[in-house]
Amino acid sequence: MRRVPIVPTIIVTVAIAAMIALGLWQLLERRPQKEAFLAQLAANPTRPAIAFPRFPDEALLFRRTRAFCLEPMSIMRAGAGAAGYRVIALCRTGAEGPGLRVQIGTTRDPVGKVAWGGGRVSGWIAHAPDARPLIATVTQPNAVRELMLVADHPAAGLSRNAPPSIESIPNNHLAYAVQWFLFAAVAAIIYVIALRRRDKRLPEGETTKP
Structure with a gap:
C-alpha cells in the first residue's frame, strides 16, 4: 500500500x-x-436632518443633511447611467478642512458649462464617485470612501437628482x-x-x- x-x-x-x-x-x-x-x-432617511459630517462615516449614508458652500472651487462630471452625467461641485466651506462635494444635478450634456454660485444646500448623504483604480477596489473593498451631499434641488439648467438608494450598497x-x-x-x-x-x-x- x-x-x-x-x-x-x-x-x-x-x-x-x-x-x-x-x-x-x-x-x-x-x-x-x-x-x-x-x-x-x-x-x-426618516431620521432628523444633520449638518454634513466633516469626516466620512458610512453609518450616516442616506441621512438628510445640510451644508453651506462658500465657493465652488471646481465642477466635474461623473457617469450616472441612464441619467447621463452627475454634476459635482467641490466647495470651499472655510479656511481649513476637507471641503465638501455637492452633487448639484444631472445632465445629458457632457461638456456644457454649469453656472452655480454655491450657498446653502440641503439633500442626502451619499458616496462620492470612487476614483480609486480597479485594483484598489478589489484589494481594499472595505476602504473608507469619501461622502458627498446629493442636493434635493438642482442648480439652474440641470435635472433633479434621484435620491440615493440602498440598492447601491452591495x-x-x-x-x-x-x-x-x-x-x-x-x-x-x-x-x-x-x-x-x-x-x-x-x-x-x-x-x-x-
Whole structure:
C-alpha cells in the first residue's frame, strides 16, 4: 500500500481548513453584520436632518443633511447611467478642512458649462464617485470612501437628482462564502487527482517517503 506524503498533505489540509473557515466567517459573521448595517441605513432617511459630517462615516449614508458652500472651487462630471452625467461641485466651506462635494444635478450634456454660485444646500448623504483604480477596489473593498451631499434641488439648467438608494450598497457575503467553499472543494479534488497520478507513475509495490 503506497504511503500518502505527509508534508504536502498537511499543507493542503491546512489550506483547505483556512478556506472553509473564511467561508464560515463570511456566512456566520460578516453577512449578519452587513444585514444589520443595511437595516440601519434603510431607516436613515426618516431620521432628523444633520449638518454634513466633516469626516466620512458610512453609518450616516442616506441621512438628510445640510451644508453651506462658500465657493465652488471646481465642477466635474461623473457617469450616472441612464441619467447621463452627475454634476459635482467641490466647495470651499472655510479656511481649513476637507471641503465638501455637492452633487448639484444631472445632465445629458457632457461638456456644457454649469453656472452655480454655491450657498446653502440641503439633500442626502451619499458616496462620492470612487476614483480609486480597479485594483484598489478589489484589494481594499472595505476602504473608507469619501461622502458627498446629493442636493434635493438642482442648480439652474440641470435635472433633479434621484435620491440615493440602498440598492447601491452591495451585500455579497453569501457569494463570498460560496466562493471560499468552492475553492476548498477544488483544492481537495486537485490534490486527490495529483495523488492518484503519482501512484500510477510509481512502479508496482514501491512506496514514497513521507
